[in-house]
Amino acid sequence: MLNIAETLHRWCGEARPFALATVVDVRGSAPLPVGTSVAVDEDGNAVGSISGGCVEGAVYELCRQVLQNRGEAQRAWFGYSDEDAFAAGLTCGGELDVVVQRIDPAHQRHLGAALAEAAGGLPAAVAQVVDGPDGLLGATLSVLGDGRTVGGTLDDGPVASAVADRARALLRAGRTARVTLGGDADTCPERLSVLVHVAATRPRMLIFGAVDFAAALSQAARFLGYHVTVCDARPVFATAARFPHADEVVVDWPHRYLERAEVDARTAVCVLTHDAKFDIPLLRLALGLPAGYVGAMGSRRTHDERLRLLREAGLTEAQLVGLRSPIGLDLGARTPEETAISITAEIIAHTNRASCLPLSQGTGPIHGPTAPAHGDKQAIGEAYGAVPMSAGQAAAVP
Incomplete structure (x- = not known):
């Protein structure tokens, strides 16, 4: 229901009763996730969507019935229908369980x-x-x-x-x-x-290194809903004018800023400096925090040297396996904008335990199982481990 929170909040403020239809279970391929809702008020106004259009008409009528009858909540099931073109069915082949109930804000x-x-x-x-x-x-x-x-x-x-x-x-x-x-x-x-x-x-993305790649990445991350911070120790480069899409731009040594930053299992840490004097103290700290994603930019040679220095700094192999380096998926990226897509694509794949394969080469439902709870560190590690190490951005950064 929180996908339509703004409208529902207004209706509650107006003491306007409404029917709320919520997806409570999904099987197979379905366009919208569990928790998505549509609401209908007593005047017939509707907000939201639960199927991208497949069954909206049937859900709307069910909402109207629940409002008029003032009865108990009802459950409805919608599945694939190919025998009757006018039947309520999900042409994508999935199945939805929906709960419809009357809400009286008073x-x-x-x-x-x-x-x-x-x-x-x-x-x-x-x-x-x-x-x-x-x-x-x-x-x-x-x-x-x-x-x-x-x-x-x-x-x-x-x-x-x-x-x-x-x-x-x-x-x-x-x-x-x-x-x-x-x-x-x-x-x-x-x-x-x-x-x-x-x-x-909003989850946080911490981008270290005030470079052109960081500018493009901050824009892509903002589009995905991240609260974006760009940090660099060089004040001439770390300016708000250079990073208009960042929520904040910080001038500080990266590891010193990370020591005081809020980091949880939804946080993505992206190290774009590829400079050992910044990278090593920063990554040594980052790989010991509960961040959901830690990636570092650089060539394969830079990566190998980085691993050597991190081992000398005392990091274990178990900690190093959490480092996504070279950062991003192998999309053949060259420009900062393409590289930003490569990095964010890897983060999305990790979060959703995706294979990174083209959908045309796969079988089964397009929308797979949901990711584990962000607070479940073991489950997160297993999920991330299921995705191969990135093929890298070696061509993007020397």
Whole structure:
């Protein structure tokens, strides 16, 4: 639902009831991920999309019915249809499970609070029961960025406490996910499935080296939604005028800045200086932090020398395996702009555990399984390890 947070926040502020249809499960190839929603108000106004157009008409009518009937939440299933051209079906061949429920802002003020945070760019989470005991389908609970639970339609007790704990964990990880809990005496005797919608702060990309490649990379990263920092020790090069797409430009020694920077498992560290006096102290520090991606630019000869110096500096082989160097995928990149695409493509592939192969050479669903929670360091390592080391940008940098 947080994909349409701004509109839903406005509707809540106007005390306008609406029906919310949310994708709670995806099987096969589907155009939009779990957690995506469409909403319809009592005047018939609609916002959002859950299928890129395939089943929107059927979902719209279902939303209207739920609004008019003022009944309990409903589940609907949409799959591939080729027998009837006018049937509601996903022509992409996937399957969607959708929960449709009526939201009355006057009685669900907690939802308005979470939507207000998300619309303002602040972290928030909304947990939504999507499967479980009768009467709980569609029940919600909201958690703000500081960890406070601001209420919900789940009754206070062990179930609500367990759901809030999982919502806080996913909020810290910055990841929307469906989780299963219950089935034990301490929480809920019956198992239930909860979809936790997360609006997180933007992930960070730290770019070291105020070079032309950094200018292009900062633009590509900003387009992808990163909060971009460019850092260089040379004030004549590290200027806001040279990096208009960066959120901040810092003049400092790279390793000294990294020591005080906020780094988590969603952070990408891109070292573009290919100068040992900057690279070695910086990478020695970066490879010991929980950053999700650490890449360094340079030729293969530079890479080999860099590894030798890092080993001399005390790094282990287990730490060095986390270094993506030469940085980027082998796209034949030459220009700074092409190299920026190469680097961001590698980061996207790592995040999504992708093979980096052309889709035309693969089989099975185009949209594979979701990446592990960003906070799960072991799972992240396994996922990143599944992608081959980059073939490199040796031609891009001497």
